[in-house]
Amino acid sequence: MAKIQVNKLHTLTGHNDCIYALTEGSDPRFFYTGAGDGMVVEWDMDRPKDGKLIAKLPNSVYALEVDRERNLLFIGHNFEGIHVIDLNENKELWSLKLTDQAIFDIKVYGHLVLVATGDGVLIILDLENRAVKQHIKLSSKSIRVMSIAPVKKHLALGLSDHTIKILDLNASFEPIANLVGHTNSVFALGYSPDESILVSGARDAHLKFWNAEDYRLEENVVAHLFAINFLSFREDGKWLVTCSMDKSIKVWDPENYKLLKVIDKARNAGHGTSINKILWNTYNNQVVSVSDDRTISIWQIEEDLL
Template sequence: MAIKVQVEKITTLTGHRDCVYTLERAGDTNIFYSAGGDGMVVAWNLDAPENGELMARVTTSVYALRYLPQRNLLLLGQNQEGLQVIDLANKQILKSVALPKVAIFDILHVPAAQGKVFVAMGNGAVCVLDGETFELQTIIRNSDQSARCLAYNQKTNELAVGYSDNSIRVYHVDTLELKYELKSHTNSVFTVVYSPDGSLLLSGGRDAHLRVWEVWEQYKERGYVIAHMYTINHITYSPDGRRFATCSMDKSIKVWDAETFKLLKVIDKVRNASHGTSVNKLFWSAHHNQLVSCSDDRTISVWDIN
């Protein structure tokens, strides 16, 4: 028996002056960060969401943020200008890491072992940085088309990278050896995420297909769903792992059952006064199970999911 999912819009956050491209968690469950085309990095408090706090400002657009809880740092991918390391306590840029002068689509931090930071670049490179010093260690090159998205599987110590050449490549995190190439998508792969138990990899992208891969079966494809009308921009799991949500260029957000892959809820403009343009990223907070979405319409929405 499927449990009915109720969705209520809590608030709309405004203040960004351009498309909002990314959302990222903070140390406390009620805080999150946003960034986008205006180069502003803003902290929001879900307990008092009206006023965002400016944490940093850069001169170009930002597609990617990554929070490092151990050190209270925020990594910011400044398109064409490399990686900025922000000390959140002082709101200062601690360090700028020069990288190839292209777009930065995703950043991932793997704290295990020596610690590494992976940066997905618009020229197809994945830059590997030292997790402590952020010095560039090496570059993984297996495509000349953009590396768009990154996911880490703690159980297998594997890194999944989605590319604009329609492929997903899976690497061993320590050796950086290429282990698998998954080639079912018919267009760019924009989002990859591992299930909380590490047994599945979910992927989506420009072909609007949500694909499911069995990690323990050498990434055999379990199947796919045509999940949206247009590009799937992002997939994220709920804090308890029982649901996941997808968002799309078709302006909608969808909530799914993580076990059965049944569609539970559609959040859109007509039914829920949702976004008027592409929904770019989701952040599902453990704070009252609230789902946060951001869009090309310059707004951020906060949803109560029951």
């Protein structure tokens, strides 16, 4: 088994409420956080202590997404809609009133923006026309998380009705599969970088590994004590991190479904409350985590070669 070395590099502060949203920039040296205080902040991996306020909104921000091609930041503004920030100019370009529901996730796919809402509707926007193109009602329960396999052109959605739905991005979002097995809301979802597996995590604390060819369940692991809030693959797909309401981060070998490391407050001066999002940064291979404790942690997680 790989021996994992963990170093906590930074603790960043500035948000005044629980931090719910986290995304990497077009330039992966930068990342963005959004919180219950309505603030959206840009952070620089080279100078992490210097956060820069990008937007201040009256409601909580659960969802952020960067359009790397156009260098735009999409902010999901709960009970309102989306705000679109030009990151070159640091100014708002436009906003759209979409829903009176919470917005839990946003993904950009080509010229489309996909918005996951609290009433189970997937809203599809045409970026060029800045207009709603389609509403797809998937459930009476929330869509909590999305993941895109760009080569397969598959969209996976995790829902509070305990299912994972797979839609075809080639064919007007036609359904491909409906995955059942979790016994509570699905909060965490991610395709491996080679798109061979889809990993899901839920409020039931289980981590499930699905074969992304036929969406057959390969493995089920009781992974945490409480809800799994998010997951992120390392860029090479060799490792995977999960974060949980149980205040821990766990490092996994996704090929062998094995736990490699537990990162927590006692052992690593980790977060003191629920960890809501986690990102394996592609700029320097460091891991960023955000929490209800209003802090951001930056971690170096690497193989101990000694």
